[in-house]
Amino acid sequence: MNIVYLHGGPGRNSNAEEQLLKNKISSALNLDQSNIFFWHEPSVNRGYKHSSLSPYEAWFDSAKNSITHKNTILIAHSFAAIAALSLCQELSSSIKKLILIAPAIDIFHVDKMIFSLVANIKNSDFLKNARSDFFNLDAFLQVADYPHLERHYWANKLAMEQYWSINSSSPQWQFDVTSFIGVRQTLNVQLPSNINTPTMAIYGAHDEVVNFHHQNNLIKKIASNYKSVIFANSAHFPSLEESDHFIHTLQNFLYP
Template sequence: MKWIDGEHILKLNGINHWVRIEGGQHNTIPLVIIHGGPGGNHYTFERIVGPLLSENRTIVYYEQRGCGRSERPVSDEDYSLDFLLKDFKELINWLDTKKVDLLGYSFGGELALEFAYECPEKINKIILSAPSLMNSEIQRLVQITGFMSVANEKLYQQIIDFQRKDISPEKILDKIWEQVDTETVDLFLFENQEIAKKNRMLWEESKLINTGLMMRSLQKHPLPISLMDRLKDIHQRVLIIAGVFDRNTGIPIAKLFLRSLPNSQLVVFDKSAHFPDLEETDKFVHVVREFLDD
């Protein structure tokens, strides 16, 4: 199929989704980019990393239901994984291609693995950048430790007090997110604060807001069998990218995926936190291209 570059509005599973194709003239296996959040968007990625990847590959961006420039479902409950899987299958049908590659960042990495598990015959290779493991105890502990490492004295002491009161990690995180300021969030997500400022500028420029509805729905309706218990059945080649300073998902989660996915490899970025694509863009593009072209 010859893909036409530009923005498209596709009705997938009854919801209008924002889709953008770049590099269609290359006619390669499409690289579908899956954003994180949950509830995020592609605005920053499509302005910094995407144009470099599309120099020699066909890139497909799509924003999940209720995210970014895509339409919100009528019900605030219609964000479950079942809906996201059905949306993705219809996107692949529209692309009319035998296989696609996947690049998912943060929660998008976790979602990419769910897609690969659900329709393995359609997935070629998978790239996970700083993948999350939502609803897991290990991710909560990584995040709490991460916040402690960048917190001011007041926040640090509050976290210590929460732990002494035997408050659960889930509730401690809720309390942290309720009170952290933008400076602390930037320190948490980025090692290079100049890159953090550029990222925040693009967030504000986009005027796109994460409603939090998808996060709440996914937390409310977790799958009966955890993703970790199904990773052994995902046999595609998987590249895992992790920033050594990632305080959000972290090296421990990347190592868990590496150990559990039978055909995976890990590349650690030594100057990055949660966004290697932004903090070490040239290296990120080189590593992704090398993996896809191999």
């Protein structure tokens, strides 16, 4: 068995998740660490040179190329759920089970959630009425002007500080604005109509950017063998905010 972990984003990486989860997963599942792969998206921060592919195509192909074994357990966080569901259709013989963490398969709904969040904080009528569209750059500029947005992604502030500390250690692990803009501007989502891969989604009860009912109902229409759980003390990063609970949940899903 091999495990592949796709981080959320775009613009992020799996460095903090690898540092905080790899040993725990290895120990709990009795897996050699060489069988656990934490994917990092193409980024100029890590020397990526732009190719003839669009940023989204390069992002998707990189995620796809991370799956190299026939017995793969795929874990995908947030935005990466979009790729993960498609990969379960394309690579159905390789991906045996799928775990989605705070899945954001309707990314425009997430945009709208973020607009509303910042609108309420800034009392912005413009943001309250902004259309859910990444190309609404005026809205994104207002959101970017709010310096504390990231804090709303976490209920466990200690886990948040660990995440920030690890990823601020080197420029290669810091947020890549170029990747975020490029991938989002060239986004071409083609979700499958049905997948048979056993799938579990983990949501945080305090997630302010992913709406459980909206995203969960969409996934139920796609994944025929699906279950979901909610972590009571987490927001958008339940695998890090309640890491022991995450490992236990992972064990039970893989070895029922």
